[in-house]
Amino acid sequence: MARQRIMSGMRPTGRLHLGNYLGALENWVRLQDTYDCFFAIVDWHALTTGYEDTKDLTANVRGLLVDWLSAGLDPERCTMYLQSDVKEIAELHLLLSMITPIAWLERVPTYKEQLQQLEGREIHTYGFLGYPMLQAADILIFKAGYVPVGEDQLPHLELTREVARRFNSIYGPVLPEPQALLTEVKLLPGVDGRKMSKSYGNDIPMSADEAVVRQKVQMMITDPARIRKADPGHPDVCTVHAFHKIFSSERVQEIAEGCVKGAFGCVQCKRDLADRLAGRIGPLAERRRYYESRPEVLDDILAAGRDKARKWAAETVEEVRRAMRIQQ
Numbered sequence: 272m273a274r275q276r277i278m279s280g281m282r283p284t285g286r287l288h289l290g291n292y293l294g295a296l297e298n299w300v301r302l303q304d305t306y307d308c309f310f311a312i313v314d315w316h317a318l319t320t321g322y323e324d325t326k327d328l329t330a331n332v333r334g335l336l337v338d339w340l341s342a343g344l345d346p347e348r349c350t351m352y353l354q355s356d357v358k359e360i361a362e363l364h365l366l367l368s369m370i371t372p373i374a375w376l377e378r379v380p381t382y383k384e385q386l387q388q389l390e391g392r393e394i395h396t397y398g399f400l401g402y403p404m405l406q407a408a409d410i411l412i413f414k415a416g417y418v419p420v421g422e423d424q425l426p427h428l429e430l431t432r433e434v435a436r437r438f439n440s441i442y443g444p445v446l447p448e449p450q451a452l453l454t455e456v457k458l459l460p461g462v463d464g465r466k467m468s469k470s471y472g473n474d475i476p477m478s479a480d481e482a483v484v485r486q487k488v489q490m491m492i493t494d495p496a497r498i499r500k501a502d503p504g505h506p507d508v509c510t511v512h513a514f515h516k517i518f519s520s521e522r523v524q525e526i527a528e529g530c531v532k533g534a535f536g537c538v539q540c541k542r543d544l545a546d547r548l549a550g551r552i553g554p555l556a557e558r559r560r561y562y563e564s565r566p567e568v569l570d571d572i573l574a575a576g577r578d579k580a581r582k583w584a585a586e587t588v589e590e591v592r593r594a595m596r597i598q599q
Contacts (some may be wrong), residue, residue: 275417286338287338299342308349308506316402323393359584364585412583413587518548
């Protein structure tokens with residue numbers, strides 16, 4: 272029995288951090304055993320907000336692929352490809368844009384949010400307005416049955432479903448409506464307690480070695496009201512405890528009680544967390560060293576992914592052309 276198909280992607284905008292790993296990659300690694308997975312490095316999407324500076328784009332593409340492989344994505348169990356290698360996506364994007372009302376794009380929540388967040392940058396472009404349409408083409412080109420998303424991404428997926436529905440109502444049933452595969456997103460704060468982000472400089476890179484991991488843990492904000500070890504602590508305001516809830520789940524109750532009673536000091540708490548993180552990142556670092564020393568393997572993975580992705584994409588575009596009565 273054929274497995275259901277999944278499609279998802281990431282922008283190549285720099286190194287991934289532990290928040291990215293827990294929020295998406297860890298789940299992708301699990302999904303590749305039960306679904307036919309297509310994972311895209313979406314370099315065209317990176318241009319929607321970063322078109323003016325592309326000097327690091329090629330390096331970021333390869334860095335992202337290494338991050339994926341170090342996390343456990345396996346080219347024998349999933350398809351990894353570069354979005355711009357699959358030209359059929361651009362054609363499907365163009366064809367679907369002919370039937371998509373502008374109002375549908377303007378109402379996507381992240382459109383106005385990003386305009387505000389990136390105020391001062393010139394992103395009032397056709398590409399930025401249309402990136403949800405390109406995202407829809409990314410998904411529909413493979414007739415993906417499911418898309419792994421968090422609840423905040425549901426409006427994007429609903430646009431894809433609406434576009435497929437409108438196309439089918441005009442030209443006949445060609446494009447299936449993808450369903451959401453809701454995933455529990457584990458949210459990690461940065462070392463300063465804010466949202467973990469490269470732009471804040473408060474992240475822990477997936478590529479960090481043990482020394483960097485321990486340094487980052489030492490920088491973490493703890494309970495500001497706790498001066499001495501014997502003082503009662505408040506785990507709910509402590510960044511270190513937020514990490515323990517994810518990485519030391521079997522001991523988190525014990526750690527919290529020790530903190531509240533003043534029996535467990537911040538220094539020991541940080542040391543235990545650093546040990547946990549170092550143990551978790553260790554296998555990632557080993558795989559990273561393997562792939563970073565073999566650039567030809569990275570080339571082969573992207574080439575194989577391109578060929579498989581283009582095969583499926585070409586079939587979909589041919590069906591769409593036929594339905595729209597566009598001559599070959």
